[in-house]
Amino acid sequence: MKKIAIIGTGYVGLTTGAYLAHLGHQVCCGDISAEKIQLLNQGKLPIFEPGLEKIVKEELSTKRLSFVVGATNAIKEAEFIFLCLPTPTKEDGSVDMSFIEAVCKEIGPALESEAVVINKSTVPIGSTKKIEEIINRSDISVVSNPEFLREGSAIYDSLNPDRIVIGSQDPEVAMRVASLYKSIHTALVITSPASAELIKYASNAFLATKISFVNSIANLCESAGADIKEVTLGMGYDRRIGFEFLKPGPGWGGSCFPKDTKALISIADKLDYDFELLKQAVKTNDLQYEKIVQKILNNSNVSTKDSPPKIAVWGLTFKAQTDDLRDSPSLNIINMLISKGAEVHSFDPQISFIPASHLLPVSLIVSDDPYEICKEASVLAILTEWDEFRRYDFEKVRDFLESPQIIDARNLLDPIVLRKIGFKYEGVGLL
Ligand code: UDX
Numbered sequence: 001m002k003k004i005a006i007i008g009t010g011y012v013g014l015t016t017g018a019y020l021a022h023l024g025h026q027v028c029c030g031d032i033s034a035e036k037i038q039l040l041n042q043g044k045l046p047i048f049e050p051g052l053e054k055i056v057k058e059e060l061s062t063k064r065l066s067f068v069v070g071a072t073n074a075i076k077e078a079e080f081i082f083l084c085l086p087t088p089t090k091e092d093g094s095v096d097m098s099f100i101e102a103v104c105k106e107i108g109p110a111l112e113s114e115a116v117v118i119n120k121s122t123v124p125i126g127s128t129k130k131i132e133e134i135i136n137r138s139d140i141s142v143v144s145n146p147e148f149l150r151e152g153s154a155i156y157d158s159l160n161p162d163r164i165v166i167g168s169q170d171p172e173v174a175m176r177v178a179s180l181y182k183s184i185h186t187a188l189v190i191t192s193p194a195s196a197e198l199i200k201y202a203s204n205a206f207l208a209t210k211i212s213f214v215n216s217i218a219n220l221c222e223s224a225g226a227d228i229k230e231v232t233l234g235m236g237y238d239r240r241i242g243f244e245f246l247k248p249g250p251g252w253g254g255s256c257f258p259k260d261t262k263a264l265i266s267i268a269d270k271l272d273y274d275f276e277l278l279k280q281a282v283k284t285n286d287l288q289y290e291k292i293v294q295k296i297l298n299n300s301n302v303s304t305k306d307s308p309p310k311i312a313v314w315g316l317t318f319k320a321q322t323d324d325l326r327d328s329p330s331l332n333i334i335n336m337l338i339s340k341g342a343e344v345h346s347f348d349p350q351i352s353f354i355p356a357s358h359l360l361p362v363s364l365i366v367s368d369d370p371y372e373i374c375k376e377a378s379v380l381a382i383l384t385e386w387d388e389f390r391r392y393d394f395e396k397v398r399d400f401l402e403s404p405q406i407i408d409a410r411n412l413l414d415p416i417v418l419r420k421i422g423f424k425y426e427g428v429g430l431l
Pocket of ligand 1: 204255318
C-alpha cells in the first residue's frame with residue numbers, strides 16, 4: 001500500500017483516485033472547489049461516469065479514499081503525487097499550463113522528501129522539465145505518466161489499459177511508479193519524459209485522424225454507391241488497421257481530441273514543422289459537421305416555408321455514456337442549424353442531470369420528452385449514439401413528425417426497419 005495524493009478531481013483525477021484506492025493504495029484527493037469536495041465526501045459525483053460512483057462509495061467506506069480542499073492538504077505524507085489538472089487551449093492554439101504551474105509553486109516547498117510528482121495531464125513536450133524547475137528541489141522526482149482513459153468507460157479503461165507509459169530520466173524512479181500498477185497486467189513502456197509527453201498527443205491525434213479518414217471514406221461511399229459498414233468490415237479484419245475507431249459519424253469532439261490536435265499543431269509550429277496532415281484531419285472534421293448540417297437542412301423543407309424549419313435532435317453529449325457537453329459535435333451542429341435560421345428542439349437521456357450549462361445555445365429548446373420534440377418537426381436528427389434510442393417507439397415518432405424523416409449521424413438505427421414503417425432514412429455512408 002502506497003500513500004498517494006491526487007490533485008484535481010475532474011474525470012481523470014477522480015477516476016485515477018478511485019481505481020488506485022480500489023487497487024489497495026491509500027489515496028487523498030484534493031481540489032480547489034470546496035463545494036465539489038463536500039459532494040464527494042458524501043459519495044456523490046459531480047459528473048456522470050458509469051461505475052465510478054460505486055467505487056468511490058466503496059473506497060470511502062474502506063477509508064482508503066478521502067477528499068480534501070486544497071492541494072497542500074492533499075499531499076501530507078504522500079509519497080506519490082498525481083497532477084490531474086486542466087490544460088485548456090489558449091486563443092493561439094497553445095496549451096495553458098497555468099493550473100499546473102500554480103499548483104507546483106504551491107506544493108513544492110511542502111512535498112515530503114523523496115516524493116515523486118507524476119503528471120497525468122496532457123502537457124506540451126518539455127513540461128516535465130519545467131515542473132522540475134518550478135518545484136526546484138533535488139530530492140523530488142518528476143515523471144510523466146499520460147492517461148489514456150475514455151469518458152464513458154473510464155474505470156474499465158483504467159483497470160484494463162493497453163499499456164502504461166512512464167516517462168522518467170531515472171529508471172529507479174520509473175520502477176517505483178510502475179509498482180503502483182503492479183496488479184495490472186499490461187505492457188509497461190518506460191521512456192524519456194519528452195517521449196511520454198509526445199506519446200499522448202500522437203495517440204489522440206492518430207485516432208482523430210483515423211476517424212477523419214473513415215468519415216471521408218463514408219462520404220465517398222455515398223457518391224460511389226458503396227456501404228461504409230461493409231467497407232469498414234473489410235478493412236477492420238486487416239490487423240494493421242483493426243476495427244476500433246472506424247465508426248463514421250458527425251465528426252469527432254469531446255474534451256480531448258479537438259484540444260489535443262490543436263495543441264500538437266501548435267507544438268509542431270513552434271518546432272518549425274508544418275503538420276499539414278493533422279491540419280487536414282481537423283479541417284475534414286469541421287467539414288463533417290457541415291456535411292451533417294446540410295443533410296438535415298436538405299430534409300427540412302427549408303426553402304418551401306416562410307416560418308423557420310423545426311428540427312428535432314436526439315443526443316446532446318459528445319458521445320454516449322457521458323454527461324459531457326464539451327466540444328460536442330451535436331452542439332456544434334445545433335449552433336450551425338440555429339445560425340441558418342432553424343428552430344431546434346432537443347432531447348438527451350442525460351438531460352435532467354446536465355446542469356444548466358453555458359455550453360447550450362440560448363435559443364435551443366430542451367425537453368425531457370423524446371417524442372414531444374418531434375411534434376411537427378420536419379426531420380429528426382440523431383446526433384449522439386445512445387443505445388436506448390434503438391428501443392424507442394418509432395411509430396409514435398413517425399406519427400408526430402410533420403414528415404417522417406430521420407438523419408442518423410451515428411448509423412445507430414436499423415434502416416430496413418425504419419424504411420419499412422414509412423421513414424425516409426439517411427445515415428452516414430450507407431446505401
Ligand atoms: C479520447 C481518447 O480515446 C482517450 O484515450 C484519451 O485519454 C482522451 O480522449 P474520449 O474523448 O473520452 O477519449 O472519447 P473517445 O471515445 O475517444 O471519442 C472521441 C470522439 O471520437 C467522440 O466524439 C466520438 O464520438 C468520436 N468517435 C470515436 C467516432 O466518431 N468514431 C469512432 O469510431 C470512435
